[in-house]
Amino acid sequence: MGFEVQGGNNEEPPFEWDSEGAAKFISSAMSLGLVFLLVILAYGSFFQVEPEEECVVLRFGAPQPEVYGPGLHFKIPLVDRAYVVPVERQHRIEFGFRSDPGKVSNIQEAGFERESLMLTGDLLLAHVRWSVIYKIDDIETWLFYVANQEETIRDIANSVMRQLVGDYSLHELLTVKVRELQDNAMAATQDALRVKVPTGVVITELSIRATDVPGGAKAAFDEFNRTEPDVRRMLAEAKAAQHDVVGDAEQNRKVAIGQAEKQKEQVVKNAEGEAGAFLAQLEEYRQAPEITKQWLYLQAMSGVLSNVEEKIIIDENGGAGAVKVLPLKDLMGGAR
Missing domain, CATH: 1.20.5 (Single alpha-helices involved in coiled-coils or other helix-helix interfaces)
Known part of the structure; x- marks a missing residue:
């Protein structure tokens, strides 16, 4: 049993180039690519800034002076790069404890003792647990002048607090000086973050949650x-x-x-x-010298004789011998 091939010729037909179809395909691909490129360029030409945000644009790597507020804004595609920062958002850093936002009762202190343990002015140890809340007010400084912004703020605030705690005794930290320490720490931290190490932030609140002694x-x-x-x-x-x-x-x-x-x-x-x-x-x-002299003599002798108990008179010619007059004081008193 065999097969018979009719036609007698097994050669493939020659390939014929369809130039008109190829041209249509290339034109369609280019049109599609152009549309896709235009969509990409259009999408990259605009950026949105939300109500709590601000934006600064880098053009060829250099910051532009204009700061963009909320709204839709244009930028040059592939040339400009927009950096959007939430300037109205409150940022919180905690020391010695951690809490869940919106859950006041869910506060964890275990595991963070090294953050809160500090040396007081009288060389004793105390736990100071506190928090810092800040906002970004200079986005150019925040973006381009500070690396690892949150860690930098944490390190500076922690250093300031430890230095101030060293100015107080343990008793003061646990009783009457907590509010004073809090106010001083806020002012000193703000100064450090704006003058000594500019970070582009402003401290809105610094709160000491608790001060205590080690276990x-x-x-x-x-x-x-x-x-x-x-x-x-x-x-x-x-x-x-x-x-x-x-x-x-x-x-x-x-x-x-x-x-x-x-x-x-x-x-x-x-x-x-x-x-x-x-x-x-x-x-x-x-x-009258003579009369006065005699009067003074008599007055003096009167004073002397008034204090004598007895008196012995001796005859200078050796006559009758000594005559004792007794009691002389009584006699003189009677004479007076």
């Missing part, structure tokens, strides 16, 4: 807090007693000074009186 010392510190009211009461009582003692001493001092002033006045008056009497005697002496 090993917490029990002792809690005991101190429990006994502190008693200590304050005893100090108040001691100050009151001190006030009473000082008041009594001051009163005694005033009394002593008053008595001394009176005694001084009396002594001065006596001295003035004696001086006046002496001057009067001096004047009498000048007028």
